[in-house]
Amino acid sequence: MPFPSQSTGERRPRAMVIDGAWRGLGAGLEALSGPGGAPLTRTVKLIVLPLIVRPALHPELSADFLAPEPAERLDALIRESGAxxxxxxxxxxxxxxxxxxxxxxxxxxxxxxxxxxxxxxxxxxxxxxxxxxxxxxxxxxxxxxxxDGGRTVDALKRHLADPSQQAGLEKELVAEWASRRLAPASATATALTLAAQALEACGKVAGPGKSPEYAAMVEAGHGELLGRTLWTQAGGVWGRDDLPAHLGLTERQLPPRPQVGRGASTATLPAPLDRTLFERLFVVLQSSARREQLPTVPELVGREVGRSCAPLGLYDETLRVAAVLGGRLAVGLDPLGTGESAPGRTSAHRAVNSRWRREASVLRARRMTVSPSPDPDGGVLDALAEDLRTPWAAYMRRLWVRLHGRDVREAALPDAASAWAVLDGVARSVMMDHRARVRSALRTLSASGPSAVPDAAERRSA
Structure with missing residues (x-):
């Protein structure tokens, strides 16, 4: 039997099937669910997919979009696991x-x-x-x-609290930073051309297993080259003079020399290239599900000294190339559809932008962008609309954190398919995060009274 309101042959997003099945389980799952009743992202990642769905044993359930029969099977697996x-x-x-x-x-x-x-x-x-x-x-x-074998934030804090340790690390950072090799902006033209060609191929076939452009960029060291360029260029690198060269990876005109640091807070983390050694490793230790697989804290700190002074703050060239591809994709992100005829768009841009523009929250933001009337909610949603006018900032920040985590774990991206999986996954993650913040804002406005809430058509699927 097809799901209600689903015609035979219609494919449904796997995430939507999981969400529907989860909500159908009823009460008792609050500890594993978000405020709206949907399963937490970690619930899906750590429990539902690996322990219930088990895509390795059920490959027909591994696709992002499921035909009716696999969708029913997925729904049944989750419901059978309710107790x-x-x-x-x-x-x-x-x-x-x-x-x-x-x-x-x-x-x-x-x-x-x-x-x-x-x-x-x-x-x-x-x-x-x-x-x-x-x-x-x-x-x-x-x-x-x-x-975790002592691979904790507390262990990191103790390691960096020693004055002699601090002094030695600061001396190493000064030496590493002074030994950098710089490059002119003109050296990036070939890298950006190849990046556009690789994105065109990725967008057409959803990530090819082999890409001559991607392989050529890695072989020629174009990721390192662009990273060395960004040490001296404040703008004009990506073909758009209105964007900073670092695309939000630093709040400065040029990235500063890293400091050692002794504390961090997730609420006040600076831009990635402005972070101290402590802040960089704080994120790694906080987000790693299996810290026992990481190097020890002294090893982490020692490697981060060189990494923080490396091009793009990364060691592995495949990850640097992925950052270049991400930057090339980021400058063409246009969820509001204000630059439809902009040059340099690839099939990857069209795929990501079209997905984003179908979001109801984006449709509302687009109307707000062209409407002369003030935002009736007092600016809450207007601030979220502003995020859609500068999508490259959130995208690059999240991409860098993903790539940095892979670099620490020595998890390279050997081909275009693996790189595209990360690039596209970050785009989806940023989109889902924006959707969640819009929903939260609408719930707050609902509590303030009906006059502050957009009409039902605007709220639908926001």
Missing amino acids: RLVATAQWFTLLKRTRRALGVVTGNPQDLYFQRCFELASEHGPPGADAGTGELARAVVQDAADA
């Missing part, structure tokens, strides 16, 4: 409570416990009220705390 998921949520709540009682503060609880909670739910069902359950919860929390 286990409720038990998983209960175990997660218990482990978080135990974590607080033990004073454990390092690591993201979702990354550390989600999959373990699913295993506990599969083995034991819901947590009981006996002492054995409490002992088991304490053992799981302590095991997770010990498994």
